[in-house]
Amino acid sequence: MEEEKDPFALITMTIPKRAPVFPGSVGTFRYRLVRDGKAGEGTVQASVYENICFEKAKHIETESFPWTEEGMAQIRAWLNQKLQERGTQPFSILGGRD
Template sequence: MSGHFDFLNMNFFTKASVYPGSIGTFRYRFQRTGWMEDGSIQVWVYENTSFELAQDVETETFPWTEEGVEQIRAWLEQKLAERGTEPYRIPYPPKKK
C-alpha cells in the first residue's frame, strides 16, 4: 500500500522555497530554508481555508535530509489520519424555497 505523500523526496523541495498543497479538504504547506543536508523544512497542516486565515494550525520543523523527509511523510500521514479529509467542493448557499 502506498502513502499519500510518497512523492516527497529530497529533490522535491528544490522546486520552490514555499509549496502549498492539499488532499481534498486536508491542507498542508512546506517552507524550506538552507539547502540539502544543511537546511530545514517547516511543515504546516491546517483546516480547509487559506493559510493566512487558518486558525487550527499545527507545525513542525524537520532537517532537510533523507531521514527528515521520511519523518515529514510519516508526520503528514499521521495528521491526515487524525484530521481526515473530504472531497473538495465549493459550498453553495441553500436554495430558497
C-alpha cells in the first residue's frame, strides 16, 4: 500500500510571508492561517471551519502557534488532527449531485 502524503506539507515558514491571510482546503475541509508579527518572533493563528466562506462560518476552531519551524510543524499536526475529526468530502460545485 502506498504511504499517504501529508496534505499540509506545503505549510512551511514561507507560507505566512506570502500573504497576511492564507486560506486553504482539502476537499470540503477548510482552513485559514493569519500571521501576526515577524518570522521567528510572531505568531500564526490557524482556524478550521465548515465548507463555507470564513466570514459566514459559525463553527470555527482557532489555535495560535509560534511563527517558527517548530510552530509550523505544530500547525501541520493540528490541521491533520482536525481533518481526522471533521473529515472531508471531495469538492464538488454541485454539492455532490449528479
